[in-house]
Amino acid sequence: MDNQVPYVATKQAVSGLTKNVAIGYGKDSILTDAVAPRAILTPMVAEAFRQVNPGDPKIEEITYPKRNLTRALDQLKDRCSQTY
Numbered sequence: 001m002d003n004q005v006p007y008v009a010t011k012q013a014v015s016g017l018t019k020n021v022a023i024g025y026g027k028d029s030i031l032t033d034a035v036a037p038r039a040i041l042t043p044m045v046a047e048a049f050r051q052v053n054p055g056d057p058k059i060e061e062i063t064y065p066k067r068n069l070t071r072a073l074d075q076l077k078d079r080c081s082q083t084y
Contacts (some may be wrong), residue, residue: 004048033079035072 022032
């Protein structure tokens with residue numbers, strides 16, 4: 001479980017930083033966003049999954065980086081093309 005601490009801490013840090021920047025620059029109509037993809041199949045994620053769910057074949061459902069990045073960029077493109 002303790003190998004998840006850095007991951008959780010950095011994900012929360014990005015979230016907090018994004019909110020802070022949004023508050024600071026929102027008055028100037030500057031959109032602030034962060035990409036926080038779902039779990040990406042890295043060795044750390046695979047090991048954590050195996051610890052929690054030994055023998056579970058669902059690990060294959062965890063997405064791979066390139067597919068996840070493509071999806072995130074498409075969503076950002078759609079959001080950035082909107083008029084605020």
